[in-house]
Amino acid sequence: MSETDLIDAVLDRHRRDGTRLMQILREIQEQLGWLSPATLTAIAGAIAWPRAKVEGTADFYSFFYTRPMGRFRVLWSDNITDRMLGSSDLMSAMCKKLWLEPGRVSEDGLVSVDTTSCTGMCDQGPALLVNSRAVTRMTQARVGEMVSLIRSETPVAEWPAEWFAIEDNIRRKDILLDHGLVPGQALAAALERGPQGMLAEIKSARLRGRGGAGFSTGQKWEACRSAAGHGADPARYVVCNADEGEPGTFKDRVLLNSYSSLVFEGMSIAGLVVGAKKGLLYLRGEYRYLLEPLQAALEARRRANLLGSNILGTAFEFDIEIHLGAGAYICGEESALIESLEGKPGRPRIRPPFPVTRGYLDQPTTVNNVETLAAACLIATHGSDWYAAHGTEKSTGSKILSVSGDCERPGIYEYPYGTTVRQVLEDCGASDYQAVQISGPSGICLAEAEFDRRIAFEDIPTAGAFMVFDETRDMFEVARNFAHFFAHESCGFCTPCRVGTTLVRNLMDKIARKHGSPYDIDELFKLHRLLQGASHCGLGNSACNPVFDTLNKFRPAYEHRLMSLNYEPAFDLDAALSQARQMTGRDDAGAHFPDEAEA
Amino acid sequence: MNAPIAPPRKLRVATASLAGCFGCHMSILDIDERILKLLDLIEFDRSPLTDIKHCGPCDLGIIEGGLCNAENVHVLREFRKNCKILLALGACAINGGLPAQRNHLDLRDVLEEVYQTEYLVTHGGIPNDPELPLPLNKVHPLHEVVKVDYFLPGCPPPADAIWKLLTDLLAGRTPNLGHGLLHYD
Amino acid sequence: MNATTTFHLDGEEIPFTPGQTIMQAAVAAGTYIPHLCWHPDFQVNGSCKLCTVKVNGRFGSSCTMEAQVGMEVENRTAEIDDKRRTLLQMLFVEGNHFCPSCEKSGDCSLQATAYELKMMSPHFDMFYPDRPVDASHPDVLLDFNRCIMCGLCVAASRDVDGKNVFYMGGRGLLGRRVHISSESGRLADTGFAVTDRAASICPVGVILPKRRGFAVPIGQRKYDLAPISEQVKVKTP
Numbered sequence A: 001m002s003e004t005d006l007i008d009a010v011l012d013r014h015r016r017d018g019t020r021l022m023q024i025l026r027e028i029q030e031q032l033g034w035l036s037p038a039t040l041t042a043i044a045g046a047i048a049w050p051r052a053k054v055e056g057t058a059d060f061y062s063f064f065y066t067r068p069m070g071r072f073r074v075l076w077s078d079n080i081t082d083r084m085l086g087s088s089d090l091m092s093a094m095c096k097k098l099w100l101e102p103g104r105v106s107e108d109g110l111v112s113v114d115t116t117s118c119t120g121m122c123d124q125g126p127a128l129l130v131n132s133r134a135v136t137r138m139t140q141a142r143v144g145e146m147v148s149l150i151r152s153e154t155p156v157a158e159w160p161a162e163w164f165a166i167e168d169n170i171r172r173k174d175i176l177l178d179h180g181l182v183p184g185q186a187l188a189a190a191l192e193r194g195p196q197g198m199l200a201e202i203k204s205a206r207l208r209g210r211g212g213a214g215f216s217t218g219q220k221w222e223a224c225r226s227a228a229g230h231g232a233d234p235a236r237y238v239v240c241n242a243d244e245g246e247p248g249t250f251k252d253r254v255l256l257n258s259y260s261s262l263v264f265e266g267m268s269i270a271g272l273v274v275g276a277k278k279g280l281l282y283l284r285g286e287y288r289y290l291l292e293p294l295q296a297a298l299e300a301r302r303r304a305n306l307l308g309s310n311i312l313g314t315a316f317e318f319d320i321e322i323h324l325g326a327g328a329y330i331c332g333e334e335s336a337l338i339e340s341l342e343g344k345p346g347r348p349r350i351r352p353p354f355p356v357t358r359g360y361l362d363q364p365t366t367v368n369n370v371e372t373l374a375a376a377c378l379i380a381t382h383g384s385d386w387y388a389a390h391g392t393e394k395s396t397g398s399k400i401l402s403v404s405g406d407c408e409r410p411g412i413y414e415y416p417y418g419t420t421v422r423q424v425l426e427d428c429g430a431s432d433y434q435a436v437q438i439s440g441p442s443g444i445c446l447a448e449a450e451f452d453r454r455i456a457f458e459d460i461p462t463a464g465a466f467m468v469f470d471e472t473r474d475m476f477e478v479a480r481n482f483a484h485f486f487a488h489e490s491c492g493f494c495t496p497c498r499v500g501t502t503l504v505r506n507l508m509d510k511i512a513r514k515h516g517s518p519y520d521i522d523e524l525f526k527l528h529r530l531l532q533g534a535s536h537c538g539l540g541n542s543a544c545n546p547v548f549d550t551l552n553k554f555r556p557a558y559e560h561r562l563m564s565l566n567y568e569p570a571f572d573l574d575a576a577l578s579q580a581r582q583m584t585g586r587d588d589a590g591a592h593f594p595d596e597a598e599a
Numbered sequence B: 001m002n003a004p005i006a007p008p009r010k011l012r013v014a015t016a017s018l019a020g021c022f023g024c025h026m027s028i029l030d031i032d033e034r035i036l037k038l039l040d041l042i043e044f045d046r047s048p049l050t051d052i053k054h055c056g057p058c059d060l061g062i063i064e065g066g067l068c069n070a071e072n073v074h075v076l077r078e079f080r081k082n083c084k085i086l087l088a089l090g091a092c093a094i095n096g097g098l099p100a101q102r103n104h105l106d107l108r109d110v111l112e113e114v115y116q117t118e119y120l121v122t123h124g125g126i127p128n129d130p131e132l133p134l135p136l137n138k139v140h141p142l143h144e145v146v147k148v149d150y151f152l153p154g155c156p157p158p159a160d161a162i163w164k165l166l167t168d169l170l171a172g173r174t175p176n177l178g179h180g181l182l183h184y185d
Numbered sequence C: 001m002n003a004t005t006t007f008h009l010d011g012e013e014i015p016f017t018p019g020q021t022i023m024q025a026a027v028a029a030g031t032y033i034p035h036l037c038w039h040p041d042f043q044v045n046g047s048c049k050l051c052t053v054k055v056n057g058r059f060g061s062s063c064t065m066e067a068q069v070g071m072e073v074e075n076r077t078a079e080i081d082d083k084r085r086t087l088l089q090m091l092f093v094e095g096n097h098f099c100p101s102c103e104k105s106g107d108c109s110l111q112a113t114a115y116e117l118k119m120m121s122p123h124f125d126m127f128y129p130d131r132p133v134d135a136s137h138p139d140v141l142l143d144f145n146r147c148i149m150c151g152l153c154v155a156a157s158r159d160v161d162g163k164n165v166f167y168m169g170g171r172g173l174l175g176r177r178v179h180i181s182s183e184s185g186r187l188a189d190t191g192f193a194v195t196d197r198a199a200s201i202c203p204v205g206v207i208l209p210k211r212r213g214f215a216v217p218i219g220q221r222k223y224d225l226a227p228i229s230e231q232v233k234v235k236t237p
Ligand SMILES: Cc1cc2nc3c(=O)[nH]c(=O)nc-3n(C[C@H](O)[C@H](O)[C@H](O)COP(=O)(O)O)c2cc1C
Pocket: A208, A209, A210, A211, A212, A213, A214, A215, A217, A241, A242, A243, A244, A245, A246, A329, A330, A331, A332, A333, A334, A335, A367, A368, A369, A370, A372, A373, A537, A538, A539
């Protein structure tokens, strides 16, 4: 097939519909390797969008390439947990063996090696993506074998299957992971209750969102249900947020891998309540390997009359579509996610209006986390009294934690809300711990004195990440890794976050290079105060949390790196003469700066 | 007691032009007859206006121009060590100004272009005399290398702004420039 | 005007009509709230955050927040102006702003706002990014070294000119940029004309007509005459 035919086939499959641009770009790229200027022009013409708009989207996402890439693209997951398992050394070794600089494509166009934000394999790292496929448990030996396979241009499909094995690692089950439901059971119960009855049940169960913000699910569904659709084609939508980009979080991956029936059923129940006929599941690009299994699961549900029209013999009509993301943490933010679903860069919208009144295609939309939707199945089946008997008064039910870092048994732990941090540490086999980062970089860093606090909305709310750091870990380096994450993931829309996250990253790097002074610490505090209030969305507002927390709780980790009490430049002055030395061949005393400390 | 705090002695002021064009210094002289008033209050240490080669302990250091070579850095550090207050005067001192327009080029390419292109070959290549200061990879504004206490933008800053700022500083007031005195061009 | 529909802006009573944002009401009342990306003729963008105010003790963007009866809004306090100055410094260091050689100088919103907020230095280390200049078009020059990502050119080209010549894309500090709608990425290969609204909308010196140069002498340019805070255009209804 010629390139044009190939592009046309993809475009036709998506009905030349611009809102499907993300999927169009991905599918074309999967076949052509990259998105050339001519390809973008062709796509823009076909979907009748301004070309710059198509390019704007292609340019936004980490996994879209507007420049030719290597035939093998290796992306090492760069979460702190991967680093703690030795990913930096492994990546350097790989680059060395391939004679390659990180981030560059080899001259023969064979391979590129780079880092990417957390790929959600923290319990089985170091992890990487090779041509969009996830590989776990990297070792020096695997690096060697992988380099040989790349050199011999062996297609990734022929690589050892065990490299791509992804474990669930479920260590503790509670009401959700031990649900005991058969497909259709919860949905039948919901249909029995009817939309109003089901809504009432969700409300009296006091279910709150598991995606981080903890908003009341009942309120959200009710607001969506009572919002009128707009325009010629009024509709309502259910969106399942499976972007799971918060570093250290991987519980949605396990839910989608082994509990997808529950998730799809939760979406259907939400559809029933809000009056939607269509659900969209936004799956992060890192979980590309789940796409086909999930599609097969949807097909099975359609065959079982659990999706489609006349569901379980009623008038209820609902179907689900899967959209794949392309490497952008910000798309976990619900309004950015909706922009992405519409084919645009993931830029958070101005709120209000909230998605429940104007969401996907400007229609009332409820966006819910994977786990929230799964939990709705329990409420449909067992009722609100049963559900609310679990957990605490303000946090009913259970929470799934993704435990990683310094512990013997990393993996998935489900607890009733109200469980102490110390309990989790004990269960996962952590010892000599000094800190836990809860809910990822945008969450909170706890020190030992706080380990009796509880996982609950009223105490320590969490989207699920639970990263353990023992006494050998340097909490400054942890915060610096997170600062790099935010600078990389800032969408760039608003000034404070676009520039501020990079300034924070640079200050952290300056301190790491031992060029820092107390002046730089003051600067970090100042940036924290600015970003927290002035940013457009949650990313910018929480981007300085890890720095702020560690500065307060692990200050000496910063202080022992400070170079002097006086202001210091961020760069090495002597190195700033390097090019001139090289060009003049000089190396006399005048071609160097005396040691800065004594100058 | 509300007695005015009179300066017990003349304030010592040093000035220097680094990667600048002396335009800011010309602007200092442009305060015209007010310079006499100023000289009642201050005396100059190292400055292009005197012939003192090295800066001694001073109350105020005024620097025009950014940092484009090693010599610039040495002078700046000497000022910072000796001056209680350091003032960055003019656009180049504050953001690199015109010299910083080379910053998006690689210094090696710049040197090659200037000293080794065909018609200049007779000049004998890139000078490597140890007497000459080496250029920095990038041009930097002053505040990237030392702590700067006050800034007066402008290319050059107007004489009236310099006068206002100096008289504020000498009187112990936080400098405050009204409309028309603060401009970046 | 209904006497009950007012709110307080730095203690001053500001009337508003329901649906108006704090910014719209303030401008209608002739009161200046610093802003860069907001423009009365276009859909609100809300990206620069210069218009950040404190509403009943919480920070928010005055160009996106609707006015509510009885709101207490803080605007020109030392705390907020400090934050705004820092935002301006961020905009100055992320681009390349050499005002002495910029034709927009004296007529530039960024510069005038920086004067208003007494920004004496860029404070942060400079990024000195390598951004393109596009001189391909016969009548218009683009110098993206000065772009502050306000999105006004995008809105003007889309909503007024109906041409969609510009679009914001890319991600983060280095990636985010204005894309030009042609395969070559050159302005000359679009339908852009110097008479377009988008040709005169840029608040800074990116989109400049060619062959004009420094047309107005120093001392007589827009913001030489009066500070930006005194040039709030009051729309007479
Ligand atoms: C920067 C950012 C990233 C987010 N990422 C996710 C995510 O990956 N998954 C998720 O469910 N919610 C995420 N959220 C929260 C969503 O905006 C939204 O609150 C959530 O999906 C609502 O679902 P819930 O009510 O079921 O929790 C994120 C929010 C922000 C600000």
